[in-house]
Amino acid sequence: MTRTWISDTPDEVEHPHVPLGINEMAVPRAAILLSLSTILVVLLSTVWISVDAYKFMNHLEDSFGSVDESMLEVDGRWAWEVDLLFDTCDSREGDWDWPENLSSQDDVFLYPGELRCDWEHQGSGDRASVAVHNRGNQTLDLLLEIEGADVLFSNSDDTQLLINEIPGNDSIIIEIEITEDIDESSFSIVASHVALVSSEVRLDVTVFKGVDERELHSQDGDSLQVHYRVWDADTGELLDEGDLPVNAGDDPNYIEGFGWSAIGLDIDADRGLIPGVDTGTSHITLLPPSIAYGGSDGHPLQTSWLRFELEVTAFVGV
DSSP states (O other): OTTTTSSSOHHHHSSOOOOOOOTTTHHHHHHHHHHHHHHHHHHHHHHHHHHHHHHHHHIIIIIOOOOOGGGEEEEEEEEEEESSBBBEESSSSSSSOSSOOOOOOOOSSSSSSSSEEEEEEEEETTTEEEEEEEEEOOOOEEEEEEESSSSEEEHHHHHHHHEEOOOEEEEEEEEEEEOOOOSSEEEEEEEEEETEEEEEEEEEEEEEESSSSSSOOOOTTTTTEEEEEEETTTTOEEOOOEEOOOSSOOTOOOOOHHHHHTTTTEEEETTOOTTTTOOOEEEEEEEEGTTTTSSSTTTTTTTTEEEEEEEEEEEEOO
């Protein structure tokens, strides 16, 4: 006779043995061990990443950060200058006066301080030339950046341009271009040493639209026919006048500044090839000796600043 409290199921089936580790206390223990392991792995990973980051920052500092500021200065100024070739520049902040005689300056710098210039453009796509002068004896690596307006460096098609190894006492010239039809605006070109971002030299430019737009804008590499006149910038003496073919930008046939003075000349679609039709523009540039005859020992114009007026009479193109 069975009783209600007596089970028909064997005891080992009704109450099976629970394997070690699967009981209700084992689960929290496993979770704790897993959490501790995870924390340990995170700590080790953090230490490893921190060590690698420290080594990386030290490497960067060794490569770029260890710069002697005194090596980048001349007479209390950063050793480089920036100017627009157009003869429209003056003191950037009104804190210095234009030299009465440019060629008789006895300072190592071309200008007494930073510049502010005007640029009259003839429509979107117009160009201009910017000169960077290294007035020190050390080779320079500079980063140039355009702040404001719709203007880019033509070389990089960007607002930033890295210039490596500018030799001491040398100059380089680069091209900038307008990407929009600007009525009037302003921008700045900031030149700083790659290893010392606080070492800024600024050029401020006011850009405004000319009365007559032109369809074609000369750029680096274009072949032009120009009429030119050149004066001594100090005496006003007319030194020469004539007509010449020129490759805008780098033209080894002439002084460095002459080819770059042709950047930004504009003409209509007739290209100046229709007899009796004159649609070319003109502008005036100012060239310091470093991009004129300064490198020609014994030349009578070796120390002279030159003022060029160029007018495009025919546009061949690339």
